[in-house]
Amino acid sequence: MKLIICAGPPTCGKTTVLKQVTNKLLAQGRRVAYLKEDVQFAEEATMFSEEFGIPSKAAYSGEICPDHSHVLILKEAVEWAEKNQADIFIVETAGLCLRCAPYVEGGFAICVLEVTSGMNLPRKIGPMLTLADIAVVTKIDLVSQAEREVFRMNLTEVAPIPVIETDALHGINIDRIVREVEKSPEIKQPMVLRGNPPLAVCTICAGKKEIGWENHFGVVRTLESDPFYQGE
Amino acid sequence: MSGIFPFSRNNEPSSLTLEDVHSVTLLGGHGKVGQKETVTEVKFEMGNVVSIVGPTGSGKTALINDIELFANANTPTGRRMLINGATPPEELMDDPSKNPIALITQHTNFLSDLPVDVFLRMHAKIRRAHEHETIVEETLDFANQLTGEPIIQENSMTELSGGQTRALLIADAVIIGNSPILLLDEIENAGIHRGRALELLRNYQKIFVFVTHDPRIALLSDFRIVMSRGAMEKIIYPDEEEAIIIDRIGKLDDLMLRFRKRLWEGERLSEKNLGGDLSALLSSSKETLS
Numbered sequence: 001m002k003l004i005i006c007a008g009p010p011t012c013g014k015t016t017v018l019k020q021v022t023n024k025l026l027a028q029g030r031r032v033a034y035l036k037e038d039v040q041f042a043e044e045a046t047m048f049s050e051e052f053g054i055p056s057k058a059a060y061s062g063e064i065c066p067d068h069s070h071v072l073i074l075k076e077a078v079e080w081a082e083k084n085q086a087d088i089f090i091v092e093t094a095g096l097c098l099r100c101a102p103y104v105e106g107g108f109a110i111c112v113l114e115v116t117s118g119m120n121l122p123r124k125i126g127p128m129l130t131l132a133d134i135a136v137v138t139k140i141d142l143v144s145q146a147e148r149e150v151f152r153m154n155l156t157e158v159a160p161i162p163v164i165e166t167d168a169l170h171g172i173n174i175d176r177i178v179r180e181v182e183k184s185p186e187i188k189q190p191m192v193l194r195g196n197p198p199l200a201v202c203t204i205c206a207g208k209k210e211i212g213w214e215n216h217f218g219v220v221r222t223l224e225s226d227p228f229y230q231g232e
Numbered sequence: 233m234s235g236i237f238p239f240s241r242n243n244e245p246s247s248l249t250l251e252d253v254h255s256v257t258l259l260g261g262h263g264k265v266g267q268k269e270t271v272t273e274v275k276f277e278m279g280n281v282v283s284i285v286g287p288t289g290s291g292k293t294a295l296i297n298d299i300e301l302f303a304n305a306n307t308p309t310g311r312r313m314l315i316n317g318a319t320p321p322e323e324l325m326d327d328p329s330k331n332p333i334a335l336i337t338q339h340t341n342f343l344s345d346l347p348v349d350v351f352l353r354m355h356a357k358i359r360r361a362h363e364h365e366t367i368v369e370e371t372l373d374f375a376n377q378l379t380g381e382p383i384i385q386e387n388s389m390t391e392l393s394g395g396q397t398r399a400l401l402i403a404d405a406v407i408i409g410n411s412p413i414l415l416l417d418e419i420e421n422a423g424i425h426r427g428r429a430l431e432l433l434r435n436y437q438k439i440f441v442f443v444t445h446d447p448r449i450a451l452l453s454d455f456r457i458v459m460s461r462g463a464m465e466k467i468i469y470p471d472e473e474e475a476i477i478i479d480r481i482g483k484l485d486d487l488m489l490r491f492r493k494r495l496w497e498g499e500r501l502s503e504k505n506l507g508g509d510l511s512a513l514l515s516s517s518k519e520t521l522s
Contacts, residue, residue: 118343119344142343143343144342144404145334145405145411146342146351146408147342147344149358149359150344150354150358152327162326163326165328171307176325
């Protein structure tokens with residue numbers, strides 16, 4: 001199974017891009033499962049299961065940082081997707097503080113940015129962009145050619161990765177993203193984060209990269225449980 | 233792939249430079265109810281000014297979207313787009329500075345609040361066009377010929393009016409971007425001087441495709457594509473009679489523009505100046521016909 005992790009600021013178009021990608025993957029006979037992580041509200045999972053009839057799930061992080069929650073539950077979520085016989089598992093993260101990179105070694109990492117957030121956005125975010133495999137730039141129909149070019153240059157200066165520009169609402173340039181997804185490797189266990197988040201205030205920030213709540217202490221949670229305290 | 237795009241050693245199609253583009257072809261697909269298009273092929277040559285006409289909802293915007301997307305039977309219309317008679321390499325879409333197509337829609341905007349000249353210089357630098365000392369002046373000069381109110385280059389981009397923004401978008405795409413193919417979606421809504429725009433654009437060897445409701449733009453084009461229910465219905469080339477009519481329509485249009493200018497200048501309109509203008513127009517059109 002391939003693991004696709006998609007991160008990006010709220011309302012930048014992650015869901016729209018992933019819906020278009022899912023649509024094309026299903027048309028190619030792929031079995032897709034979908035997980036949406038969010039803090040307190042997400043209707044995306046219902047949308048995916050109704051629209052595509054695929055196994056879909058929402059995971060709410062509540063008072064835990066959603067990227068922290070992501071690390072704790074991802075192992076079980078992957079097992080859930082495998083049980084559902086998915087060959088491609090798409091995880092859409094909440095995208096909050098934009099400093100963390102919820103990407104996993106051996107998985108495929110998509111960073112979605114909207115060109116409407118200003119030409120300097122790529123310089124303002126860290127590992128979420130620099131550790132990604134590809135950057136997808138959305139809403140290109142709304143800004144001038146000149147600003148698209150400046151945005152792109154700023155982006156490739158920060159992260160020399162492939163950039164795919166899209167107007168996802170109208171399905172523009174989605175095929176290119178699908179091809180990149182198809183090229184990505186199968187996920188292997190044990191899963192490890194690609195990089196450390198920036199502030200050492202939790203086990204993960206302090207350098208424990210193991211995936212799974214049982215490897216951590218402090219406030220933890222399982223895929224299905226409420227947060228609980230584990231440790232000294 | 234045909235031999236139009238030479239292959240480099242690693243068997244990747246080498247990039248087509250903007251100067252290499254000499255034509256765009258659109259192969260017909262189907263309309264909104266699946267009906268096959270009566271126009272099966274339309275070719276745009278460098279230097280062409282083309283209009284797309286039809287009632288709202290007839291598929292005009294979808295047609296230019298097909299061009300912008302390098303449609304390859306993968307858009308809702310099933311059309312295919314060729315550059316120089318061959319399927320263009322998708323890589324051209326990767327980098328806007330290599331993409332031969334610039335699309336300016338009704339909702340394309342500048343979001344940057346940089347001063348106009350700083351912004352243009354930045355874009356010129358990316359395009360390596362900044363070696364030309366005068367490129368920013370040239371771009372501003374071009375834009376100012378299209379607008380009623382000249383652009384002040386020290387002003388921030390976000391202070392531009394709707395018409396000034398459209399004018400600068402076009403000027404930037406033509407001069408700094410050097411795009412060989414420009415798609416313009418209903419620019420007449422933005423207070424741009426259309427007659428002047430067409431005259432000016434004709435000086436540049438490019439393909440201009442206008443989605444338009446404006447009779448003047450449509451009649452001044454080399455040909456027009458008529459859309460109906462999502463399909464290309466027919467292609468019309470202007471004939472001698474239309475050449476006469478366009479002259480009169482132009483005068484009518486100028487008449488309206490003159491009245492508009494009077495309103496701008498705070499004049500009060502009177503029966504007398506309306507009558508005078510109209511009779512001057514009618515007598516001149518009699519001359520054209522005789």
